[in-house]
Amino acid sequence: MAKRDPYDLVVIGGGINGAGIARDAAGRGLKVLLCEKGDLAQGTSSRSGKYIHGGLRYLEYYEFRLVREALTEREVLLKAAPHIIWPMRLVLPHSPEQRPAWLIRLGLFLYDHLGKRETLPGCRRIDLRRDPEGAIIRDQFKTGFEYSDCWVDDARLVVLNAIDARDRGATILTRMEAMSARRDEGLWQVDLKGSEGGRRVTARALVNAAGPWVQDVLGQVSGVNSNRRVRLVKGSHIVVPKFWDGPQAYLFQNDDKRVIFVNPYQDNLCLIGTTDIPYEGRAEDVAIDDREIDYLLAVVNRYSRRELKRADIVQAFSGVRPLYDDNAANPSAVTRDYVFDIDGGEGMPPLLSIFGGKITTYRKLAEHALEKLKPYFPAMGGAWTATAHLPGGDLGVPSFEAFLGDLARRYPWLPAPLAQHYARLYGSMAHGLLAGAHSVGDLGRHFGALLYEREIAYLREAEWAQTAEDILERRTKHGLHLSPGETEAVRTYLKGWTNG
Template identity: 55%
Template structure:
């Protein structure tokens, strides 16, 4: 193999691709990951941002998936406590929908499908006698509370890529795979840099196709292979409104169409509401919420909350296309969230492993299973290791996040409290790298809206592959919610000047 060859070329910079890259690099493989846009630019930044077992999947008898997801929930909470934290959910009982006994049984199973119990179990709630019921309509008098976790989804992707790179992987964003041809026991892959237009070729002993909604296109149009499994594309949309209620609890609301909708505290001053599930037949590119989806989500809130909302209250929305494994379910909401790994390539030939489906909670186990599938092609492959290794910034030296945050704030008294919390949450122990030894705010350089500084921008460009204002404001942070149009333009000018000076 030539000097530029790799063992594993991964197509797709979402959670599955970066998770596999991290695992493979840590096992000693030479890895290259190619993403045609930015990391987490598509599906992986368009989730409901939960690390959860999937309570509603019990209705589809997905017991194995829920058990695996619950175990992963507890594990990921330990490995990334800066970007993942516990969240208490309130499930009102709505007369005429699922009966109370069914909800109670489901929560009993949810509590006991795994032996890991880092989070509090479920409990009954008298809503009219509890602050948890205060935001809800008086007709809702009883309910249940249970625990799951919140995650900064796009940061989870970036941190997996960062750790992969720290272990030797080459992460290539804005790099499109033009085509690949198999011969002589390797793949020859043609790449094109989306910014410069320059092309190159690289040889790989194996390919992982983790392109999400584009997985079939990669197989057929670019690798020249037939897909042996099929995708079902489902569009999911969310809306964000000004904070609807006091408290840090989230709500899971049953609907007459048997769907459930979440209302979740978001970025301190907002409430995140979602998601829709709509069969999608278009090209797997950027998508936007429709007026009908906005109306639907508002109506879902208005069925249960005392305070009504309308489309005029929406301050932001986002949509994504979920690439679900097609299990022939009759409606989009019932399609399995499990995953299928399809390995094509006999012994002695260069294989391609394609990822169909999956959910963000189980990405780490998916990566382990992917490497198990490829093990026969890499006889010297190292053992599984990611189950006990913190993600970058998550090594809090045995303390909890509250203790780490307090120490970080004390060590940097010049930081405004909200800024200190945001940096500790986003970067964990790596926040020290963002500050670069600063002893005052002036040391962080030019200050932009919402507390963004030139030092943070430089860090995001240097260590997290950020190039554009959108990369910074929406995927590395959520400061876009607090940045005006003029603030965006100012940031874009700063990035252009930095690029010209490089």
């Protein structure tokens, strides 16, 4: 049966690039299957700095095309998913020892004008001694600059792309690993294996979007050689209680020319990162080390009046960035651009492998990937994602704030923090989650903080969530607000669900 009715595209990898390509391809009319050996966004795509940004520091490396594309994408994605992406103002204290003021002003001028900026305000100079944003900054830093970028819930961005792909006809298989892929009679024969058994599928084309594992898929799964390589760079973050007033984030320059983001996170917390360290171990084993913790604390404490200590750390996490290896000596200088590699001659089903990329440009990367595959699928539709909402992003009102107000009016029994939570994570899909509920009691068992049984059921049924980590770390951030006992209660509940 599989040979008579092959998929057009099998995508290996359920991170942002794989999910984005599956969504775009399904919307063009292709028959798509995406397989992911773990959970969606379980690797790099849930461990980013959580920014949709142009990459201000990339200007120093003359990455003008990448910065322009990323700046343009800020506006596209902000319109597509205003519930999980929103504007953020960043304050950059001027440190003359790192970069002269004229260079920062020039960089910010380019940042404001390289891309298509429609809704985000431009940069401005601020007096750190008088403006409220300077209240936490040490006295020796007198001048600062403020500019715009966007925050994103990275793991949810992946899930929303997968949902849209599914809704457009794609098959999404999580916890299903591609064990081998071989060409046979003009098709790819792909063997998949999961906890409940295996299956073989056939496809006219194969996309390798495995991120840090892209070379493993090339060599061990498909047996294809490529001259291109990924360079693994570890980036680590720490989470501490928020220690300033106001919605702004901060960008601190270090004396090694790197910059550290300090961002509001989950209302009362802040996210600090990231490091840039060459990594040669298994991507699955990545973890923050003591040197990275000391590094991040030292950069923040150089600028902040409130000195942070190790005891302040609530959580830490690390990710491996699969950057395209351009032979740069400095890990921070390695390009964040993406490169495609196509294997397949005349009459052979193609294998498209993706090297590099960043979360901001995933949608454009997907468009470019489909352009590369166009010769193999001449009848497929054209590009469409630039003007399409992601699931939940069609709020029906001019702003997220207006949507939140409408949600509160429609469900007056919903406590304000819970309404905010549902609006932010699910956007217009919150109505489906809340369908038939008329009181908090209708949400089922309360596990602590803002987590109720109904949300767990929704995530299992609609978003491929299976484990406590899927729910508490990736689909939501409830895990940051639950006690160890409450977290264990969720695990026990899910075991009962599975056994039942």
